[in-house]
Amino acid sequence: MVLLKITAVFFMGMAVGVMYRIPRQLLLAASMAGVSAWLVFYFAALNHANIIFGSFLASLTVGFIAELLARRLRKPATVFTIPGFIPLVPGREAYTTMLHMVKGDYIEGLALGMQTLLIAGAIAFGIFLSATIYRLVVNYRMGGGLGHAGKN
Amino acid sequence: MSPSSLEEIIDLVVLAGEIMLKNGAETSRVEQTMDHMARACGARYAESFVIPTGVFVTVTDGDGRSLTTMRRVRDRTINLDRIAKINELSRRLVDSRIDYQDAFAILKRIAKERTGFSLVPSMIASGTVGAGFAVLQNGSAAEVLIAFMAAAIVRYIAHVVSRLHGVRFTYEFLGSITAGLIGVAACYIWPQLSRDIIIVGGILPLVPGVAITNAISDTIAGDLLSGISRGLEAALTSVAVAMGVVIVLALQL
Numbered sequence: 164m165v166l167l168k169i170t171a172v173f174f175m176g177m178a179v180g181v182m183y184r185i186p187r188q189l190l191l192a193a194s195m196a197g198v199s200a201w202l203v204f205y206f207a208a209l210n211h212a213n214i215i216f217g218s219f220l221a222s223l224t225v226g227f228i229a230e231l232l233a234r235r236l237r238k239p240a241t242v243f244t245i246p247g248f249i250p251l252v253p254g255r256e257a258y259t260t261m262l263h264m265v266k267g268d269y270i271e272g273l274a275l276g277m278q279t280l281l282i283a284g285a286i287a288f289g290i291f292l293s294a295t296i297y298r299l300v301v302n303y304r305m306g307g308g309l310g311h312a313g314k315n
Numbered sequence: 316m317s318p319s320s321l322e323e324i325i326d327l328v329v330l331a332g333e334i335m336l337k338n339g340a341e342t343s344r345v346e347q348t349m350d351h352m353a354r355a356c357g358a359r360y361a362e363s364f365v366i367p368t369g370v371f372v373t374v375t376d377g378d379g380r381s382l383t384t385m386r387r388v389r390d391r392t393i394n395l396d397r398i399a400k401i402n403e404l405s406r407r408l409v410d411s412r413i414d415y416q417d418a419f420a421i422l423k424r425i426a427k428e429r430t431g432f433s434l435v436p437s438m439i440a441s442g443t444v445g446a447g448f449a450v451l452q453n454g455s456a457a458e459v460l461i462a463f464m465a466a467a468i469v470r471y472i473a474h475v476v477s478r479l480h481g482v483r484f485t486y487e488f489l490g491s492i493t494a495g496l497i498g499v500a501a502c503y504i505w506p507q508l509s510r511d512i513i514i515v516g517g518i519l520p521l522v523p524g525v526a527i528t529n530a531i532s533d534t535i536a537g538d539l540l541s542g543i544s545r546g547l548e549a550a551l552t553s554v555a556v557a558m559g560v561v562i563v564l565a566l567q568l
Contacts, residue, residue, distance in 0.1 A: 168451055175447035181440035182470075183339075183525060184394045239344060239402060241532070242395050245524040249444065252522050254515045255452055261557055262511070265564045291531050298535075 165205070172201040176246040185242045192232055193246040200225040200247050215278070219285035221251050226293025244290060253282040319415045321382045324356045325374050327419050332363065332370040333386045334426050335401055338394040339525045343536035345370070348405045355408040356415055367391075367544050390480075393525050400425050434474050441470035445516035454512040457505070462516025465497040469520055484555040487521050491559030494518045499567050514560060523552040 176194025185193060200221045207217030225247035233240035256279040263272030319327075332349045340348075345365045353361030353374050360375040369388055375381040404421055407413045413421075445466025449459045469490040476486040494517025502510035526549035534542035 171447040171450035174443050178440035178443035178447070179524065182437055182444065182520065184396045186396045186399050189399075237402075237406070238399050239340070239395070241341065241525070241528050242399065244528050245395075248528075249519070249522060249524055250447070250451065252519065254448060254519050254522070255511070257553075257557070258511060258515045258518070258560065261561050262564060265561055265568060287527065287531055290528065291535060294532065294535055 168205075169198060169201070172250045173198050175250050179246040179249045180242075183245055185246070186238070189236065189238060189242055192236065193243050196225060196228040196232065196243045196247040197250055199228060201250050204251060215281045215285050218251055218253070218282045219289045222248055222286040222289030223293050224289075225251075226290040227297065229290075230294060230297040240294070248286055248290065251286055253279050256282065319356050321358070321374055321376050321380060323415065323419075324353055324358050325372065325382050325384050327356065327415065327422065328353045328361070328363075328374065329370060329372055329384050329386050330419075330422055330426065331401055331405070332365065332372065333388060334422070335398055336365060336367070336370055336388050337391050338397045339391065339529065340398045341529045341532045341536070342366070342538040342541040343533070344398070344402075348401065351409050352405050352418075355405075355411070365538075365541070367541055367548075392477075395525075397425055434471070438467040438470045441520040442467035444520045445469075448519045449512050449516035452512045452515060454509065454516070458508055458512045459516075461497065461501045461508070461513050465494045465513055465517030466520050468497065469494055469517055484551060487552050487555040488559045490521050491518045491556040492563055493559075495560045495563030499563060518556055518560060521552070521556045523549045526552065 173194050176197030177190050179197075180190045180193045203224045204217050204221035207220050208214065212220075225244060229240045229243035229247060232238075232243045256275055260272050260276040260279055263269070263275060328349045331352055332345050335345045335348060342365050346363045349363040349365075349370075349372055350361045353363075353372070357376070358374045359377050360381075361372065363370070363372040365371070367388075369385060371383070371385045373381055373383040401422070404413070404418060404425070408418050442463040443466075446459045446463035449462035454462065472490050472493055473486045476489060495514055497517060498510045498514035501513055502508050526545050530542050530545035530549055533539075533545060
């Protein structure tokens with residue numbers, strides 16, 4: 164079952180790459196970024212981590228891998244970020260929220276809607292944070308220490 | 316390399332900026348690429364200002380003469396391949412591995428060429444995204460197959476609507492209505508199938524991935540105006556998708 168899901172994530176990453184027309188030779192790298200992020204998400208769930216925290220860790224992984232690949236392959240980081248985070252999108256939660264709302268179960272809808280928003284926020288913040296940390300580290304290395312960190 | 320005239324420089328630079336913005340590059344990347352290219356062609360200073368709907372650039376030469384141009388960008392698509400190519404072109408221009416004439420010719424070719432994939436492969440790709448998400452939701456084989464078809468049909472609708480030059484968000488709205496209808500119909504014919512898994516799989520290709528990542532990276536880079544407008548674009552797209560599903564569900568219940 165897990166192998167099946169990993170395969171699904173792999174092909175999803177490739178398919179998202181095709182949909183957004185990323186360069187063909189990068190499709191494999193992009194979907195590997197997606198697979199590793201999903202594995203982080205999966206192991207977080209196995210260890211009974213909160214789903215919001217799991218999504219955050221996974222999107223942090225996506226962000227770091229995307230920045231590393233972008234630097235190594237000299238391509239925009241977006242190319243790797245998008246295929247990576249699509250499998251983490253809380254589609255099921257968003258849908259169920261709407262279902263509750265349509266049925267008139269507003270309390271349940273609000274609770275689940277809040278969870279959906281927090282997951283989406285955690286994913287966005289994970290990518291945000293990894294890009295920021297990466298930039299800080301690069302500036303630190305290039306500046307040769309904290310004293311010159313501003314100069315890049 | 317002999318410096319080109321201001322008019323030539325600005326023609327090249329503004330075209331590069333326009334192509335990048337049209338195909339979904341983040342704001343700071345467009346600005347930096349335009350500045351680098353202008354300097355590589357011999358401009359003394361280059362200053363650019365980019366928002367999601369337009370490009371402004373000013374180029375100054377050694378004698379202090381300057382020239383400003385703006386280009387309005389209306390229809391935007393997503394083609395990350397073109398962005399990567401222009402990135403590469405600008406890098407080659409900066410390293411003087413290519414001269415102005417060749418760069419302009421390559422740029423025109425990038426603008427015209429049909430890169431990426433035609434309708435059927437992108438329908439299959441869209442279907443794969445939907446089917447993959449159905450697998451992640453523990454869907455059965457039949458549900459995965461129907462989610463594949465729903466997502467592929469959503470992509471076909473995008474193709475039709477983009478030819479009609481529809482209003483913004485039409486495609487997302489129509490697509491999510493279609494995915495909803497397919498889910499409801501499939502569940503009506505085979506009651507043992509899960510309507511929810513099919514619909515979620517069908518609407519997943521409509522997630523505004525590029526708008527979300529660009530909103531984040533623009534905000535990090537300090538391009539607050541672009542960050543906000545792209546965030547709004549992502550939010551409105553999600554609302555359009557949600558409304559399509561809500562309408563179908565409300566009609567069914």
